[in-house]
Amino acid sequence: MSKSFNLNLDKEIGLNENSIKANIVKHIKLTDSEWDIFFSLLDNKTYNKGEFVLKPGEVCNFHGFILSGFLRTYFLDKKEHEINLVFHTEDWWFADIASFVSEAPSKLNIVAMEDTVVFIISRENLEILFEKIPKFERFFRILNQRTFAALMGRYIDEIATPAKDRYFKFIEMRPTILNRVSLQHIASFLGMTKEYLSKIRSDK
Amino acid sequence: MSKSFNLNLDKEIGLNENSIKANIVKHIKLTDSEWDIFFSLLDNKTYNKGEFVLKPGEVCNFHGFILSGFLRTYFLDKKEHEINLVFHTEDWWFADIASFVSEAPSKLNIVAMEDTVVFIISRENLEILFEKIPKFERFFRILNQRTFAALMGRYIDEIATPAKDRYFKFIEMRPTILNRVSLQHIASFLGMTKEYLSKIRSDK
DNA sequence: CGCGGGTTTGATGATGCTCAAGCCCGGTGG
């Protein structure tokens, strides 16, 4: 490949690196050589719309960061209904933490809802990263804390807020998601059936 | 004070220190002088039954570890009903993480259900700890990860499991709690009214 | 034009809540 042919690609990777850099410098500062180490431990992956990042039964041996696109995490209940847990968009870390920590088979599906570009860091590389740059322990501590706080908020909402209010809260909090995903997925995310959501929406 | 006079007290503190040490060494190894630093940053506190560790409106500026006793974390819904989120027993780290990270007023109550002895580490001392012994970043990263995984499990259960099954699962998973707390608190913890739990129990 | 995914509508029914009453039982005081 000629240099000029590669130019656009290089630019794009540069953009990607800046996006994850911006995410990380919010909590820790690194030197240039530390950044080099960090990026050497990442894999760049692309998932086409409909492709699976993780399937039940697999062990989640990675953490991921979304550069562009849109992932959906869900599981199947006893009646084989899909229950959506998270919609992950750009600038978002994701993993099945339960499977990651226990090294047990995941119960979750993570699927690409759009063509999606991610950085992946494997369990092994993550351990190397912690060893070489302990500051990343801090970064992931803070990340985990915030993710935990967010989940706790959702948990409380789910318990304390009736379905109707959850929907109106959702369109207020995450308006852009509305255009990127079908209503049935939003219904499932909000803990109700698509039929019931439809009734809520037509009520006013 | 004479040495012999202090002996019992020392023994007791020794016991407490061993309990939190055992909890920590599961994930990180410290030298004796690091342990000294660690313990110098802790406060030992006792809460009598009924006393509050945290009230809504206060900012949670600490993490705590339970040496003995029993705490309950709950919030009030719109109808002023208490909704139990966690029962914390011995060997358990606790905090309102959401309030801790955002430094916003807590929405939660944490109350002692029995006389309870805890170690408290303040936000300031926690930062000092991270600075002096970065290994603790790792410890709390792992702790947060596991807490997150546990909450995710509960969240999925709450969504995917009917009330009846949640109760039978609970008595199987946490049988000792049954004797330490009234049924109405268990009902609230399991996301149902005390009346409904009562019917579940009498059904079989 | 017909197909198919997504959405809506309506009838029916289950799950679990509300409210009110009564029960059980240990503690306290006369």
Added chain:
DNA sequence: CCACCGGGCTTGAGCATCATCAAACCCGCG
């Protein structure tokens, strides 16, 4: 020793929320 109290637990009738199932609708697309 009994009477009464109060907290926790139970019971029952009626009801709200939300799920299920089946049918129809809408609309872009081949």
